[in-house]
Amino acid sequence: MSLILSEVINHVGYITLNSEKTLNSLSLPMIQALKTVLDDWRSNEDIACVFLQGAGEKAFCAGGDIRKLHDAIIAQRTIDPTIVPDECFNFFCQEYQVDYAIHTYPKPLIVWGHGIVMGGGIGLLAGASHRIVTEKSKLAMPEITIGLYPDVGGTWFLNKMPSAYGLYLGLTGTRLDGADCMLLGMADYYIPSSAKDAIVDSLQKTSWKGDAHQIVDDILSHFNAAVNIPNSLAAAHLTFVKQFEQVSSIREFSAILHHAPPDDEWITNGIKGFESGSPSSAHIILRQLQLGRHLSLEEVFQSELNLSCQCCLHPDFVEGVRALLVDKDLAPKWKPATVPEITTPWIDSYFSPLWANDNHPLHHLGKNYMLWQK
Template sequence: MNWIATKIKNRVGFITLNSEKTLNSLSLPMIEELQTVLTDWKTSDEIVCIFLQGAGEKAFCAGGDVRKLYDAIIDQRNIDHTKVPKDCYDFFSKEYQVDFDIHTYPKPVIVWGHGIVMGGGIGLMVGASHRIVTEKSKLAMPEITIGLYPDVGGTWFLNKMPSAYGIYLGLTGARLDGADCLFLGLADYYVESSSKQNIINALEQTSWKGDPYKIVSGILNSASEDHTVPESQAAGHQYFIRQFEGVESVEQFKNILTHHPDKDEWINNGIKSFEAGSPSSAHIIFRQLQQGRNLSLEEVFHSELNLSCQCCLHPDFAEGVRALLVDKDLSPKWNPATWDDITEEWIDSYFKLILKSGKLKEESEKL
């Protein structure tokens, strides 16, 4: 199976994540194929611009294929539970390399962020130069609900959001629509999904004489100028989010969240995800974002690679995937089970270095 499909027309390189049945979830083979194409096209005179999309109408990319990571963790536990499974290390390291390459790509990268865009899908989208959302875009980083944390550069882009939206989204996995993404800086253009072919036609017919970034921006500005952006629920809750500015502990965050007197559906959904999520994840997310505020992009991906490997050694990630995707009982048995059981030493253990320091692209530690 070809996990991605490609074509070139008028020097525009089209890449389609080609796994519609799995909502274009990222598998290791898909990541490897995507990396190969991005690398080949980086210096190719045949390519002046990239258009990245998902197969079908339901999703750009619903995240990583965590079910396969679960299988690798369980297999490794039966052999040696102190070692990070090689498949997990390969997946995370190669996924983050693709994300980093998109952030630093030397040509315009357009992402059609239509439908479901979660976890690893946001990782592919957020670093692109031209990010498009539609009336059907649904974005989230719900990793707290599976015992993980917002990776794929979440340390970077959540910390760049206004007010305390970053910490709030990280700890609640709150769902966002296209208008929210514009407000929070996760997208650059809002268009109706029916405009897609017009955008593609314009890209396929332009002369590419001049700065390709300005040409793409002109095409997308023209496509979006007639569309009215709906009201953003996230923007409408600024008064609520401001309360979390300057919080000094995850316990303080929890207290403000659960005791807010004027709860509505948007707030209650955040409370529900937060309270159902892994207590360990809540603590590592808070520390991740606090410690990562001043890291460079490359340092962010390296620190996240270490933290993701640690999550494979700790119990909650595999348990969260089991409850959601394997047994589907939706009743994860978190370990430690409650907030009161969490110790500073336990959270410290997630951040213990198990990788050599150095540049992400040069990381060669064998685990």
């Protein structure tokens, strides 16, 4: 079975993530196949527009295949625990290059963000020129619950959200629906899932004479205009989220969170996500967003590759995946176990550079796109 399906109809290139049983989770072979198609179509004059979707109705993409990364880390630890496993390095390095390619793609790139969109799926959605959500879209960056952090450009798009929503979502893993995504700048169009066939039909019937980006915008805006977007729960909690705008420590964040109004399901779920997550991840996420406020897109992916590889060398990522997907006991044993046990040198170690600037694996981003294939 092909992990990526692709076809071209009337100058529209359709790409389907084809792993419905895994909710279209990204494996390294899938990332490589997606990379190849996007690169081929980038300069193909017959392609005016790209439409990226997931197989089935349940998910666009539920994230990365972290179970394989867990297995690679366990195997590497029996050999040399100070070395990042090749499979982990290749996965993150090539995933971020695909994300960057989408952010900088010269042609209209539509993402049909229907159903579950998590982790790596958000990485594919976030940089697209035309991002669609539906009434069934469910987005989240719950990496704190597996000892990781919001990567795939999270440093970039979380920092661009209004107020302190980016920090709050990163530290709690709170889920978003389509209305929330429109509020927070994670989507450009809210369109009923029932309109998909009509959108595809419109794309296939267009003449593609003129500005392709404007043509796509006109088509999607037509469908978007007919929709009454539901009320956003995130918007309803703006006053609450504003309290986190000046937070400079995890203890401050925790204190505000635990003084929240009782019996509020949206906030209660956020508390659960924060409390069950890795204490190390909490500190990493806060520093990630603080340090990343003024980074360029290229610098974001370069810094995230370093941080992700460091997570493979530290204990919590593999432990979080074990608890969620391997043993499924949902009882991770974090090291250190509590927020007060976290020290500054410990968090510093996560941000310690693995490469010098001139030999960083992603040093070429923004200079010569084609280098990323070599």
